[in-house]
Each structure stands twice: as structure tokens, then as C-alpha cells.
Amino acid sequence: MPLPLVAVVGRPNVGKSTFVNRIAQADEAIVHEMRGVTRDRSYHEADWNGVPFKLVDTGGIEMGDDDAFQGSIRNQAIAGANEADVVVFLVDGKTGINADDEEVARILRKTKKPVFLAVNKMDTPNREDEMWEFYQLGLGDPWAVSATHGHGTGDLLDAIVETLREIELHEEDGEGEQSINVAIIGRPNAGKSSLTNRLTANDRSIVSDVAGTTRDAIDTHIVHEGTRYTIVDTAGLRRKSQIDEDVEYYGYVRAMRAIDRADVVLLVVDSTLGLTDQDQRVAGYALERGCAMVIVLNKWDLVEGPEAKAEIRERIADRMMFVGFAPVIAISALTGKKVDRIWDALDTAYKNFSQTIPTNKLNTWLAGIRESGHTVTKGKVILRMKYVTQTGCRPPFFTFFANRPDVVTDNFERFLENRMREAFDLEGTPIKMKFKKKD
Known part of the structure; x- marks a missing residue:
């Protein structure tokens, strides 16, 4: 089953990324006082009362700005709301409603998606008297929250999760397969x-x-x-x-x-x-x-x-x-x-x-290396390669057993890698090697 999407929208600097980080219990969304920091939609997994979902952090919506990015940011935010199952419209409880809030509310009133109006920066609990002006946005009862301190976010999440439980999600073809x-x-x-x-x-x-x-x-x-x-x-x-x-x-x-x-x-x-x-x-x-x-x-x-x-x-x-x-x-x-x-x-x-090369093929290849006579000498010491096996993948990891692994040089490692790539299909992937002592 695909995870339901909850889009967080609103004008710039109302605390969307702070809110997302609070709900996702992570610091994945970039938080900064500079306007327009969140430009693209970003997705963050969250869970509340056993119900998993994805939060979509969107760029701030401003309707009348000439910023080079603002039109794209606005489109990204609207697209995020359109693809979501539930929308959280975040407004600033300290500055009150402005023209951008009213325009966003007008757009959201036309959507058929459930919309939760969250009034952020209500850092002092039980101050509902400060909420009345937000009813004029026409999006139902506002929810007082503090993304910074966490006040009110639990009650809001209870309501969101209850709504998500009622939404029928269709399992996508191939969902659950490895990506x-x-x-x-x-x-x-x-x-x-x-x-x-x-x-x-x-x-x-x-x-x-x-x-x-x-x-x-x-x-x-x-x-x-x-x-x-x-x-x-x-x-x-x-x-x-x-x-x-x-x-x-x-x-x-x-x-x-x-x-x-x-x-x-x-x-x-x-x-x-x-x-x-x-x-x-x-x-x-x-x-x-x-x-x-x-x-x-x-x-x-x-x-x-x-x-x-x-x-x-x-x-x-x-x-x-x-x-x-x-x-x-x-x-x-x-x-x-x-x-x-x-x-x-x-x-x-x-x-x-991701591949695993059979051990018998690796040791047939290693026998050819030994027969070629290419090895490492140090004084009277001669490196003798005994055995090789693949001990990991993603990327492929090979362990070589030798009499004196301490004399293996970088040049000899490169030689082995080049010969291995000639013998096996390893295009596109790095490989790792380890040398262990075997008498």
C-alpha cells in the first residue's frame, strides 16, 4: 500500500519546515529565517498512533511577487497540495492574515481534499481568543499549534490520522518491490x-x-x-x-x-x-x-x-x-x-x-593469475595467492587468502582489479578487496 500524503502549504516563513521536522521527528527539512529557503517539494516519512504517512514540505506560496523563483515555488506548492490526500494550511498566528493567506485559502476552498487550517506560533496554550480572525478564511475551525514547542500538534495529528484512516488507498502495481x-x-x-x-x-x-x-x-x-x-x-x-x-x-x-x-x-x-x-x-x-x-x-x-x-x-x-x-x-x-x-x-x-560471482569461477580465474607468474616479492618473501571468495556485494567485496598479505602493494591490487574486470562483467560498479593470511 502506498503511504498517504499530507502536504504542508502556506506563505513563506510561517514555520512549515519547522512543523514538518516536529511531526517527522527529524531535521530533514531545511529550517532558516531566510525567505524562500524551501523551494522544491520534499518528502518525509512520519507516523502517528501507528498510522504511517508521508509529509510533503512545499515552498512558500506568494501570489504577487517578482522573485525569480516565486512562480515556480508557487506552482510546486500547489502541485504538492493537488497530489496530497490531506492538506495542512499553515498560517502565522503572530502576524495574522494577509492577502497571500486569503488567496491560498481561496484556492484550497476549491479543492476536494480535506484541509486543516493550522495557526502556528501560538506558543502560549489556551489562547483561543486570538483565533477568531482566522475563521474568515472559510476553512472551518482553526487549530492552534506551536511547531517550535509542540503545543497542539498532537490534537491536530489525531484529527489528520482519523481522516487518513477514512481515505481509501489503492495499492499501486508493483508496490513493495525493491527500488x-x-x-x-x-x-x-x-x-x-x-x-x-x-x-x-x-x-x-x-x-x-x-x-x-x-x-x-x-x-x-x-x-x-x-x-x-x-x-x-x-x-x-x-x-x-x-x-x-x-x-x-x-x-x-x-x-x-x-x-x-x-x-x-x-x-x-x-x-x-x-x-x-x-x-x-x-x-x-x-x-x-x-x-x-x-x-x-x-x-x-x-x-x-x-x-x-x-x-x-x-x-x-x-x-x-x-x-x-x-x-x-x-x-x-x-x-x-x-x-x-x-x-x-x-x-x-x-x-x-548487486551480483555474486561463484567461488569456483573466482578460483579458476585466480589459478590463471598464479600460472602467469605475476606476484609481489619483498626481499626473500614471495607473495603466494591461495584462495579467493566473494564476501559481500553492493558493491562486490572479495577476500583473498595469501601467505603474506602484508606485502601486497597498491600496484598489485590495481593489477588484480584490472584482470578481474577483464574476466567478469563489473562495468559500472566499484569493487573492494581484502587480503587475509592463510599458511
Whole structure:
């Protein structure tokens, strides 16, 4: 059964993210006094009295603002309300009603969804006399809450959960099957959100040519040709020393969390700028965390001439040797050209990331290595490889038993990895090796 959705909407800075964190009992939603911090919808699992549901934290709705992002934020918030089963309309009890509140109320009165009007920042309990003005919004009885202190949130949740129990949810086809977690990563403004929208066939992530638009990591659950994927669009990763705003730092942390739970990462590189140190750093983050990887050269249609394209590919091969296992795909997220090739690359990387190679095949391969005579010597010590077995997957982990594992060098490890990749299909996935003593 899919979890029911509860969307939290309202104008900026009324405490939506604080409210979401209070209900979800987590610090996943970014909280900051700066207006417009929450731009995209973000999803957070919660539970009350044994009833699980998902909270949708939305960008603040303002109707008459010329902010570069405000139209998109407003559309995201309205879309979040439209897809939800229950809507919580949060208003500010300290400032009272303004024109934006009235306009949002007008929109919500037209929806057929259950709407709960929550008056936030009511930090002193039992002050119902301050609530009367909110009846004029025409959304029924207001609920006095304090997202910061928790006052009133339990009563509101009781009512929300009672409503959710009455809502009939239809089990989606394939629900409960394993989903491949895919994090779309890269430096700011490389085209990650455009690629997310192209892969998910919707516009849930806000697309802008202003670097740093995506500040939260956004989950989208989709099914493509019978396979379930969770696509995560992340904030662009920069060096921590280059991160000035607190908010951008929180987005950086969120992106790192997304990489931590990813099976496969799509590293998006802006082809018009070529490979940069930041791209290498981002790839390093994913490699440290053992993720499978596909390198996506975005904006390929804007690179002029075969010589320029060949130079970019050579630079990738040279400077990304440490993730040489990752296939490289050239696309245009904006036009959709060759984006479909990503699905096959994702599936291959995940299959190899999850595979288990039989022990007898591994030791047949190792016998060939021994027969070649390639080993390590240190003084009178000669490394003798005895046995190998796979002791883990996601990514594949191999344990080698040898007489003197202490003499194994980095060069010899690279040699073994290269020979193993020649013998077995390990495209798209890193591998790990461990050496143990066996007399």
C-alpha cells in the first residue's frame, strides 16, 4: 500500500519546515529565517498512533511577487497540495492574515481534499481568543499549534490520522518491490534537475539557470519498463570551503546523505565547461561511499565539432581513471537526445553492483593469475595467492587468502582489479578487496 500524503502549504516563513521536522521527528527539512529557503517539494516519512504517512514540505506560496523563483515555488506548492490526500494550511498566528493567506485559502476552498487550517506560533496554550480572525478564511475551525514547542500538534495529528484512516488507498502495481536508488549528483548548474525531470517525465524539480537552485534532495518514485527506481535530485556539490550561506551548507549535507543511500549515482558533467576539479571531487565522494556510477556528459549538443568532443572524452578517460569502471554517456537533458541510453546503463551498473560471482569461477580465474607468474616479492618473501571468495556485494567485496598479505602493494591490487574486470562483467560498479593470511 502506498503511504498517504499530507502536504504542508502556506506563505513563506510561517514555520512549515519547522512543523514538518516536529511531526517527522527529524531535521530533514531545511529550517532558516531566510525567505524562500524551501523551494522544491520534499518528502518525509512520519507516523502517528501507528498510522504511517508521508509529509510533503512545499515552498512558500506568494501570489504577487517578482522573485525569480516565486512562480515556480508557487506552482510546486500547489502541485504538492493537488497530489496530497490531506492538506495542512499553515498560517502565522503572530502576524495574522494577509492577502497571500486569503488567496491560498481561496484556492484550497476549491479543492476536494480535506484541509486543516493550522495557526502556528501560538506558543502560549489556551489562547483561543486570538483565533477568531482566522475563521474568515472559510476553512472551518482553526487549530492552534506551536511547531517550535509542540503545543497542539498532537490534537491536530489525531484529527489528520482519523481522516487518513477514512481515505481509501489503492495499492499501486508493483508496490513493495525493491527500488533502485539513483542519486543525480554533480556541481551546481550542470543540468541535474533538467535530467531528473526528463527521467521522471514531470517537472517536480525546479529548473533554473541560477546556480544553486536545488537545495533539498528530492525523491521521485517511478516505474520504467517494469523496474522501480527512486530518483534523487540533489543540491550541487561544491567544496565546503566555498560554501558561504548556511542554507547552501545544509543542501550540501543533504546531497551527501543522498549519496550515502544511493545504489547508483549519475554524475552529471557540463560538457560546455569540460571536466573540472569539482567533478573529480564529486566522483570521489561517491567512490568513497561505494556507489555504482554512470558519468553523464550533459549539454553535448552544445559542444561544437568532433575534435572538441574527442578532447572532452580524452580528458574524462585521463582524469577520471580512478572511476574508470563508470560508463560515459553523452546526452542533452534539455532536448532529451539520447537520454534513454541512461536506463540501460543504470540497469547494467546495478546488476553488476548487486551480483555474486561463484567461488569456483573466482578460483579458476585466480589459478590463471598464479600460472602467469605475476606476484609481489619483498626481499626473500614471495607473495603466494591461495584462495579467493566473494564476501559481500553492493558493491562486490572479495577476500583473498595469501601467505603474506602484508606485502601486497597498491600496484598489485590495481593489477588484480584490472584482470578481474577483464574476466567478469563489473562495468559500472566499484569493487573492494581484502587480503587475509592463510599458511
